[in-house]
Amino acid sequence: MSNILDGIFKKCINNNNIFKNREVLRHDYLPDKLPHREEQITQLGETVAPVLKGSRSSNVFIYGKTGTGKTAVAKYVLSHVEFKAKEFNAPVKFCYVNCCMAGSEYRVFSGLCQSIGVYVPFTGLSVGEVFDRVRAGLDTLKIVFIVVLDEIDALVKVRGDSLLYELTRINETLCNSKVSIVGISNDLRLKEFLDPRVFSSLSEEEIVFRPYDASELGNILLERAKLAFHEGALSEAALSLCAALAAAEHGDARRALDLLRVAGEVAERKGSSVVTEEHVREAEKHIEHNRVVEALRNLTLHSKLVLLSVYHLNRANVHSAITGEIYDVYAELCGELGVTPLTQRRLSTLVNELDSMGLLNAKIISMGRYGRTKKIRLETARTLIREVFASDTRLGRLVEYEAKSLSKPANSRS
Ligand SMILES: Nc1ncnc2c1ncn2[C@@H]1O[C@H](COP(=O)(O)OP(=O)(O)O)[C@@H](O)[C@H]1O
Ligand SMILES: [Mg+2]
Structure with missing residues (x-):
């Protein structure tokens, strides 16, 4: 065994013909040139520049699909502003928080606290208390504070917009400091999830990143x-x-x-x-x-069970199934696990979700005067499903399971 590994390690060490520096291809590497984003850099630069004179800058709302350079541009511009501010002795500070990674209002606010040197325990306070510490901490510092809230859509969709509501109003209660917000969203429809007042104060300026x-x-x-x-x-x-x-x-x-x-x-x-x-x-x-x-791996339990049901039908040579057939197998698998099955209607929604993820294919077929029916096919390789689900602690044993609802001969099923 160690011989095999020796070979691999040796090959890896000796073969450095390709990469000079692999690290620069990582997602979080910040290049010092960002071609094709001059317009956005200028726009954001002009928006935040007033902080160098001690004024609050307008809040900005940045949106564009993933990988369009939003994070890179925001970090690039703000680190330059902070650097310039030092040169001018302007009291400017910027804090970057990835809301998706933070996961909760508590963690976002405690991230803000950390960046201004205010201590917050990992848990134990209420969100309101942490927010009060942000406010108190800021007011003693007498600064212009620029908060970058990246991937804000992920937080808003799960938790609502109360965090943004508090932050957009914080200036009303601050005496010595000012806060500006740069919100970044991967979802162009974030507006629909926000209270109109929150949206209008967040989007004093808007910057769009095209693909x-x-x-x-x-x-x-x-x-x-x-x-x-x-x-x-x-x-x-x-x-x-x-x-x-x-x-x-x-x-x-x-x-x-x-x-x-x-x-x-x-x-x-x-x-x-x-x-x-x-x-x-x-x-x-x-x-x-x-x-x-x-x-x-990231599917919810019931979505996994639905997919597994289609997998079992496929294994039994039912390559195109109707919702009712899937439901029978699904209900049986739920029984095996001792979980309560969802309704057939809910299962139908899960099927649509799996379809939009490309794991299943659901097609509406017209049956002439018999109306329309949905035919569902497996879009994922069976070997792949087996590979992933077999190592799942709860579902593992269901992969090789022989479903009773499938033991009827295929032609007796309609
Ligand atoms: N104009 C650009 N020039 C150089 N690298 C870029 C440019 N735009 C994006 N990148 C790189 O592509 C990757 C994704 O960009 P990122 O800013 O994370 O996108 P977003 O935040 O919009 O999802 C990063 O590694 C980033 O450095
Ligand atoms: Mg990003």
Whole structure:
């Protein structure tokens, strides 16, 4: 065994023909040039510049799909502002919080406290108390405080907009300090989830990040590739393919960088000295596989059971099932686990969700004068479902389970 590993380790250490610095392909790497975002950088820069003279800047609402450079631009501009402020001795501070990772109002507010040096216990206070500490702490500091709330949509959709409500009104009660908010959302429809008053004070300014096209992604990748790869280790065709694939998705720079990194790793594993288009194709499959595995793992219990029911039907050669058939198997699996099944109507909603995730395919078929019916097919490879669910502590034993509702001969089922 150790011989096998020795071989792998040796190959890894000896093969450094490809990457010069793999780290620069990571999502959180902040490049010092952001091509094709000059307009957004200017807009945000102009909006926050008044803080250098001690004024509060307008609140900004930034939105655009994932991988369009929102986080990178916000961090870039604000770190420059903070740097300039030091030079001018202006009392400016900025705090970046990723709301999705923070997960709760409590954690967002305690993040703000931490950045202004106010102690908050990990748990134990009420959200209101933590917020009061933010307020009190700020007022003693006498600063202009810029709060960047990234991925705010994730928090608002789960917890509502009370955090934003409090923050947009905080200036009314501060005497010595001022707060400006930069809200960032991946979801363009966030507005629909917000109270109109909260939305209007948050969006004193709005900045939109459009998706990149293939040629823009090509330029972004080229800049990054110069730092990441050894000279001559990346073929032009491979780079263009990464850009084209990511542009076809939704102009996502993160996706493009992932393809580039994984393609480099594939080339490295194969002992090649140049990353080629084939390596990119392989990287694409690899990433897609991981995406599906991740999606399967993160499903709720009932969605997993619905998918598993379609899996069992598929195994029994029912390649296209109606909701009622799925429900019978699903109810049986619930019985096996001792959980109460949801209603058939709810199951139908879960089927639609699984369809929009691309794990199932649900199609409405017209039956002429017999009306319409929904036919549902498995869109995920059976081997993949087996692979992921077999290691699930609760569901594992249901993967090989022989469903009684399926033991009838296929032609007796309608
Ligand atoms: N214009 C750009 N130039 C260079 N790198 C970029 C650019 N836009 C995005 N990136 C890179 O792409 C990745 C995703 O960008 P990010 O700012 O996280 O997107 P978002 O926050 O919109 O999801 C990051 O690694 C970032 O450095
Ligand atoms: Mg982001």
